[in-house]
Amino acid sequence: MVRLGIIGAGGMANAHMDRYREIEGCTVVACCDVVPGKAAKFAQDRGVPSSYEDYRAMLDHEALDAVAVVTTDATHAECSLEALGRGLHVLCEKPLATSLEDALRMTEAARASGRINMVNFSYRNSAAVQGAAAAIRAGAIGRVLHVEASYLQSWLVSREWGDWRTGNHLTWRLSTRHGSAGVLGDIGCHIYDMVSYLCGDIAEIQCRLRTFSKGEPNEMVGEYALDANDSFVSAASFCNGAMGAVHSTRWASGQVNSLRARIYGDGGAIDVELDRSWDEYRTCTGQEAIDRHDWRTEVCPPSPNNYQRFITAIQTGCPDPCDFAVGARVQAYLHYSQESDRLGAACPIRMTAGYLAGGPLHVA
Ligand SMILES: NC(=O)c1ccc[n+]([C@@H]2O[C@H](COP(=O)([O-])OP(=O)(O)OC[C@H]3O[C@@H](n4cnc5c(N)ncnc54)[C@H](O)[C@@H]3O)[C@@H](O)[C@H]2O)c1
CATH class of the missing domain: 3.30.360.10 (Dihydrodipicolinate Reductase; domain 2)
Structure with a gap:
């Protein structure tokens, strides 16, 4: 079972949640959002066991295999790099970053980590x-x-x-x-x-x-x-x-x-x-x-959609092209x-x- 954490509990997090629910072999165990109370409400509404207001606390306390980075664009790089640094697989929302420099840093870090890394170009x-x-x-x-x-x-x-x-x-x-x-x-x-x-x-x-x-x-x-x-x-x-x-x-x-x-x-x-x-x-x-x-x-x-391919890639160890x-x-x-x-x-x-x-x- 792939244990997932969702970082960012806004509109798009609901789409992630809906899709992960459809996939056998994965479960969302935690979510977080910097807006006080937002992750707690999301967790309650969507049946997620734990919620946090700081994503580092979530990464510290939960035994996760992977994260979905669903925050506003400016924090994709920071959250993805932190998760990769802790050996987690990452599905990051688009755009990958807000600068080319950050996008290149993220890609190099992902390659060095050997973890599954995907960007959610949903079309x-x-x-x-x-x-x-x-x-x-x-x-x-x-x-x-x-x-x-x-x-x-x-x-x-x-x-x-x-x-x-x-x-x-x-x-x-x-x-x-x-x-x-x-x-x-x-x-x-x-x-x-x-x-x-x-x-x-x-x-x-x-x-x-x-x-x-x-x-x-x-x-x-x-x-x-x-x-x-x-x-x-x-x-x-x-x-x-x-x-x-x-x-x-x-x-x-x-x-x-x-x-x-x-x-x-x-x-x-x-x-x-x-x-x-x-x-x-x-x-x-x-x-x-x-x-x-x-x-x-x-x-x-x-x-198969990006979410299914992300979980399959983690399970098989076979990287996805996206x-x-x-x-x-x-x-x-x-x-x-x-x-x-x-x-x-x-x-x-x-x-x-x-x-x-x-x-x-x-x-x-
Ligand atoms: N793939 C797609 O088709 C698609 C569609 C819509 C949105 N998106 C992307 O998804 C991301 C989120 O979009 P949205 O519509 O949900 O926006 P949103 O504003 O509804 O939600 C973003 C949430 O992230 C939270 N957040 C910001 N920084 C954080 C941090 N450091 N730690 C934890 N939470 C943090 C915000 O408080 C907010 O609740 C964006 O990057 C957007 O481009 C992708």
């Missing part, structure tokens, strides 16, 4: 994403040439997830001082991961970030300065020669949480649209279908996106070979 849980990636690797659309990918949310205009003006779970996401890298860090990391998982490593990024006025006095809500970016548009060049447009915003009325990638090759196209289906993607391949602009739906078999190195590579995309915006120029992605996925899509 990899989709059978459609898994199926589309396998099809592209198998050559279903020929040479990958052009990609368009977007991740759109609307919570700055819609109240579907609450009102960000009230100092709730959304507000820290608007403030750099509270550890947010804006929409780029929050969901840009998902779309960069998805597009590079589908199409291969990115070689160069030219990005524009924008923070639009939200109409609050001095662009503040309480202690939160509303200075984090809320839209970005990137032109990406891939190592295999393909190019792509990647963008995200929190201002997309009519889109709750909408992720889409369309990939065009010299032998056809693949369209992954998670709003439409989590398990199906569409293809336009074969000369006849291409001539008629005819799309076919591919139904994908179920694939590891901290993947998180660090995506962190490099975030870092060079910010650099590109700052410099007003395209930035090459400088990563050593140990951080690149390589593989059949990688021809540079």
